[in-house]
Amino acid sequence: MLGLVALVPALILLAVHGWSSAQTDESTAAPPIDPTVSVPTPTPALSTSLMTFRRMPTIISRDLNGAAFEAEIAPFLATLNDRSCTVISVDGQEIGARNADIAVIPASNQKLLVAAVALERLGEDFTYTTTVRAAAAPVDGLVEGDLFLIGGGDPLLSSNWYPDSNLELHPVTSPTSLDALADGVVAAGVTRVAGAVVGDGSRYDDEFFAPGWGVGVQGLEGGPYDALMANDSRVLGEDLRAADPNAAAAREFVQLLEARGVVVDGDAVSGTTPADTVEIASVASAPLSSVVAEMLGTSYNNTAELMVKELGVTDATPGSREGGLAVIRQQLIDWGVDVAPIVLSDGSGLSLDNRITCSALASVVQRYDSDSPIGMGLPVAGQTGTLSDVFVDHPVAGRLRGKTGTLNNPPFNTDPPAVKALSGYLPVEGGGEVEYVLILNGPTISDQSEYRPIWNQLADTLNTYPAGPTPAELGPR
The missing domain is CATH 3.40.710.10 (DD-peptidase/beta-lactamase superfamily)
Known part of the structure; x- marks a missing residue:
């Protein structure tokens, strides 16, 4: 065994020598030095041998x-x-x-x-996406029928007012802007919604709280939550967390749309999106690593x-x-x-x-x-x-x-x-x-x-x- 250990450095040196000789053989002549070109001073090479314990300091330190x-x-x-x-x-x-x-x-x-x-x-680059869809693209600014706000599971979907609201001990630091999504709807040409705004959290089931939580936890330490949740199920102007996060997100979104001049004829409700719809706007979260x-x-x-x-x-x-x-x-x-x-x-x-x-x-x-x-x-x-x-x-x-x-x-x-x-x-x-x-x-x-x-x-x-x-x-x- 000791002979094998002794042989390894020799083999490495032999390989390095062979590579060095090959490089020398490939270069027939050294290029001339241009005296007008400044040659930087090379960084001093480490003096530590390739075959020393200093090449494995973490392991050696742990063992010692x-x-x-x-x-x-x-x-x-x-x-x-x-x-x-x-x-x-x-x-x-x-x-x-x-x-x-x-x-x-x-x-x-x-x-x-x-x-x-x-x-x-x-994967650390995964993102959550919240989308807005309708039965058809707006015509002359009008969306015929309902506008669907579809949750993608984003836990940090927030209106711009929420991070600074002091409603949470630790404010959201990587929010996904619900305001930006409303801006996207306006940018798509929407000025009026003839129907309702429907909050759709059907990506997940409808269990809003986990079992086994102690007294005083529900609604305070966690929940209600669903695939569509904005501001931790809070709506501007409402004192308490809403019982249905999907309908709450729809109500919040209506406020944002109306603040941008969009008229919504119907109510804000929860529901599911039909199969045949077109995308009006979307917003993506920060990458999963940030979440x-x-x-x-x-x-x-x-x-x-x-x-x-x-x-x-x-x-x-x-x-x-x-x-x-x-x-x-x-x-x-x-x-x-x-x-x-x-x-x-x-x-x-x-x-x-x-x-x-x-x-x-x-x-x-x-x-x-x-x-x-x-x-x-x-x-x-x-x-x-x-x-x-x-x-x-x-x-x-x-x-x-x-x-x-x-x-x-x-x-x-x-x-x-x-x-x-x-x-x-x-x-x-x-x-x-x-x-x-x-x-x-x-x-x-x-x-x-x-x-x-x-x-x-x-x-x-x-x-x-x-x-x-x-x-x-x-x-x-």
């Missing part, structure tokens, strides 16, 4: 620091109760874990599964639920929660994840019926890194999204990225337990990163006085890596 990091992790693992779990790894290699295979309630860490599978199945980033950064529940339904769309049936969750489960199987303990009830993680293992979630987190659409979409400690006020003065501020998750448990002395979760990445200087999954379940674990010390200890522990030489220090010179 693994044992020390494992020792640092041990005290943190011992603090977790028997209903909580964690997995900590470096560049996909597990360093420490506790209760990794027990089924726990994930809260909004469920969105990591949805995001990963959506990117895998739909995923918004969902993860602000923990946007409606986006997660609609993304699940989009995964469930087939040629024969509308998108459904059950269909989308089946796609997620199958993708996890395809990735080699043990799904036996996993229960998928919704996409947002609001359901108390969801169950996942830290081992399963860690395997998904490890498929990506902090520079991927998943990693780039996560909140940054002390700076953005749901981590903007967490770890503000900690050394991991501006570096650690993580998906938060919270479920309260009134009354606290009965099951199911409350949940506090945090999973993501801590990049390492010079390359590589620490991946972590932490899901805390307990009667009062969502109280800040209880979970913050655990989160702080996690951050302290992660920040000890690497104790020895970093990839930057081991890299080529």
Whole structure:
């Protein structure tokens, strides 16, 4: 074996020598140097040999620091109760874990599964499209009959007033403009609609809320939602979210059309679009990578639920929660994840019926890194999204990225337990990163006085890596 190892560098040198000789043979004469042309000073070549450990700094650093990091992790693992779990790894290699295979309630860490599978199945450049159709093109500005507003599942469809309305804790940052769609209708020559404006969300089924949501969640934390939803089912001038997102979007669209001088004779209603219609206008969303980033950064529940339904769309049936969750489960199987303990009830993680293992979630987190659409979409400690006020003065501020998750448990002395979760990445200087999954379940674990010390200890522990030489220090010179 040693002879083979010794032979490899020799073969490489021999190949390089042969290539160099061939290049020399092909050049019969060197071109003359033009004294009037300025020749730039070449960048100094790295002095590091091709056959040195410095060509693999991330791997070498992980191997040198693994044992020390494992020792640092041990005290943190011992603090977790028997209903909580964690997995900590470096560049996909597990360093420490506790209760990794027990089924726990994930809260909004469920969105990591949805995001990963959506990117895998739909692609990061996928866009949602909302269209307006009619039985025929306008004649002299008149649309005979109804105008159909057809939803494509876009969770960020918004009127221009909505992002600045302060109606949401985290405003929409990548909205799809419903105003632009109204402008498109006017640009198509429409000045009057003889019929109604019909909101059509038939791309998905009519389940507006997922089951298993706790008291006070419906209509506040999530839903109602459908393939056609604008402003999270809000209409300018109406105090509450509308019960039917399709009809609400139609009412909002009528206001936008009328503000542009279009006369609508009929009402705003919900319904379906006939087969034989022509397109009047359309508007596309931001790419899926941006939609995923918004969902993860602000923990946007409606986006997660609609993304699940989009995964469930087939040629024969509308998108459904059950269909989308089946796609997620199958993708996890395809990735080699043990799904036996996993229960998928919704996409947002609001359901108390969801169950996942830290081992399963860690395997998904490890498929990506902090520079991927998943990693780039996560909140940054002390700076953005749901981590903007967490770890503000900690050394991991501006570096650690993580998906938060919270479920309260009134009354606290009965099951199911409350949940506090945090999973993501801590990049390492010079390359590589620490991946972590932490899901805390307990009667009062969502109280800040209880979970913050655990989160702080996690951050302290992660920040000890690497104790020895970093990839930057081991890299080529």
